[in-house]
């Protein structure tokens with residue numbers, strides 16, 4: 001039985017926590033055919049900060065998260081995570097960088113044939129080399145944090161969408177990543193299940209030192225958790241600032257139009 005009473009996040013992360021700049025995109029351009037989805041994009045995120053990407057559908061927000069997950073490659077420019085460049089990079093380096101990044105998608109992407117507990121312990125055992133006991137201890141703490149302790153032996157199909165998404169959050173955190181990427185994690189949920197998931201994420205944002213990069217249409221949530229909001233339009237950041245500034249005194253017409261449509 002462990003005597004360590006710290007939360008899963010206060011404990012030693014699997015890679016040492018960095019300070020200063022953690023993510024940097026420089027002059028990143030991504031095209032699909034002749035459609036330029038990201039257009040010479042520059043931005044950076046410091047360790048521990050929560051940055052939210054907002055903007056109209058198709059403006060390139062998800063593409064940025066997919067680049068950081070190495071699911072896509074930029075056509076031009078550089079992407080750096082924790083001082084290491086991602087493209088090009090030796091496969092081993094990419095694997096090490098990927099361990100620092102967790103992602104939660106709109107669709108929960110849980111393994112349907114595994115229990116909730118096994119969904120969470122699988123990668124810590126197979127990728128990080130934790131023992132089954134260590135991984136289960138970590139998973140139980142996280143399940144408590146997301147309010148699902150009573151469901152650890154169930155399969156995803158026996159849970160609501162909101163519960164499945166909370167398992168997906170616990171699964172991402174079980175790798176103790178430095179960065180959590182959140183891609184419209186409540187968009188596929190029935191409205192009555194959204195608040196529970198956002199509350200868990202608010203709690204994580206408040207009580208941990210994890211860096212968050214979040215794409216969301218939940219503007220109140222963005223206002224609550226963000227240190228910085230980036231407004232995207234046609235693959236460019238047209239406005240950036242603290243949430244109070246972007247939501248209360250947007251400077252750009254496109255930001256005003258977008259916010260009046262979604263608020």
Ligand SMILES: Nc1ncnc2c1ncn2[C@@H]1O[C@H](COP(=O)(O)OP(=O)(O)OP(=O)(O)O)[C@@H](O)[C@H]1O
Nearest residue numbers: 032037055056057058059060061062063064184215
């Ligand atoms: N694999 C792909 N092949 C071709 N086009 C793509 C691909 N992935 C994305 N796109 C296009 O790139 C553009 C940007 O997509 P992206 O998903 O990044 O936008 P978004 O800002 O996240 O939008 P939303 O808010 O609707 O999710 C869209 O026009 C999309 O259709």
